[in-house]
Amino acid sequence: MAHHSLTARQYLILALVALCAPLGDTCLSRGMTHVAPISLAQPASLVAAVFTPWIALGIALLIGFFASYLTALSWADLTFVLPATAFGNVIVALLSRFWLHETISLQRWLGIALITIGVGFVANGPSLTERPQPADEAIPKEQLR
Amino acid sequence: MTLLPVNAPHPGFWTATGMIAAIILSSTTGEVLTAAAMKSIGDLDIIRAHSGLKGAIRAVLTCPLFFAGVFFLATAFFALLFALNHMDLSLVAPASASLTLVTNAIAAKLFLHENVDRRRWTAALFVCLGVYFLAH
Numbered sequence: 001m002a003h004h005s006l007t008a009r010q011y012l013i014l015a016l017v018a019l020c021a022p023l024g025d026t027c028l029s030r031g032m033t034h035v036a037p038i039s040l041a042q043p044a045s046l047v048a049a050v051f052t053p054w055i056a057l058g059i060a061l062l063i064g065f066f067a068s069y070l071t072a073l074s075w076a077d078l079t080f081v082l083p084a085t086a087f088g089n090v091i092v093a094l095l096s097r098f099w100l101h102e103t104i105s106l107q108r109w110l111g112i113a114l115i116t117i118g119v120g121f122v123a124n125g126p127s128l129t130e131r132p133q134p135a136d137e138a139i140p141k142e143q144l145r
Numbered sequence: 146m147t148l149l150p151v152n153a154p155h156p157g158f159w160t161a162t163g164m165i166a167a168i169i170l171s172s173t174t175g176e177v178l179t180a181a182a183m184k185s186i187g188d189l190d191i192i193r194a195h196s197g198l199k200g201a202i203r204a205v206l207t208c209p210l211f212f213a214g215v216f217f218l219a220t221a222f223f224a225l226l227f228a229l230n231h232m233d234l235s236l237v238a239p240a241s242a243s244l245t246l247v248t249n250a251i252a253a254k255l256f257l258h259e260n261v262d263r264r265r266w267t268a269a270l271f272v273c274l275g276v277y278f279l280a281h
Binding site: 009010025028029032033035037038040046049062070071073074075077078079080082083086089090093107108110111112113114115116117118119121122124125126129130 | 176177179180183184186187188189190205222223225226227229230231234238242246249250253254257258259260261262264265267268269270271272274275276277278279
């Protein structure tokens with residue numbers, strides 16, 4: 001199997017995938033905890049929640065995540081891209097430790113180490129599964145217009 | 146809609162399991178369909194180099210598989226919002242994120258025929274455990 005090495009731009013896309021998702025989730029969580037409990041009988045309340053500031057910010061960050069995620073999936077395997085999304089949790093934990101001076105328990109340091117080792121495992125391998133493909137079918141002509 | 150924090154009663158074990166299972170199932174289906182769509186479209190960087198950003202956006206928006214993926218990802222999103230409204234983030238986030246990694250690795254091998262070798266299985270398990278520890 002050929003080793004698909006990534007360019008600096010592709011690493012930047014993976015970094016955006018890693019950062020935007022946890023920050024977006026945190027905004028959503030903050031927004032949803034300030035909203036009254038919603039039951040399945042009132043689905044309109046769930047849609048109305050989307051327009052509150054924290055949830056709107058969370059959605060904006062998640063749109064950024066989705067655009068970078070789609071780009072990454074176009075040149076890398078799903079099982080290569082997904083650990084990058086989990087690495088965002090490590091970035092957020094390290095930011096909270098060194099920027100917000102929060103305390104990180106031994107268990108959380110263990111979590112950070114495990115995710116870093118896991119991402120390291122994947123990053124050292126090929127980014128895309130090699131498949132035999134005729135050269136003239138690489139990109140459909142209608143997409144190159 | 147009231148914008149005040151309310152101490153809602155926590156759901157039972159099976160209700161909580163059902164909420165988390167709904168997130169995992171819809172998220173895995175959505176991610177596999179989206180990944181299949183992006184592979185069928187081709188490298189977006191190359192498409193953009195040939196036909197600009199509009200061409201890349203058109204390539205994505207004219208792929209029916211992409212919309213099927215987005216539908217399930219949107220379902221997962223609303224399932225997550227619903228679960229966060231009833232349960233703590235410290236339970237919902239690690240449980241759904243870590244289990245989704247494992248179900249995605251299985252689905253990628255079965256449906257996308259990705260080469261999920263020993264290295265990627267190990268990585269999925271390490272990241273899965275890591276997410277669990279990090280969120281507790």
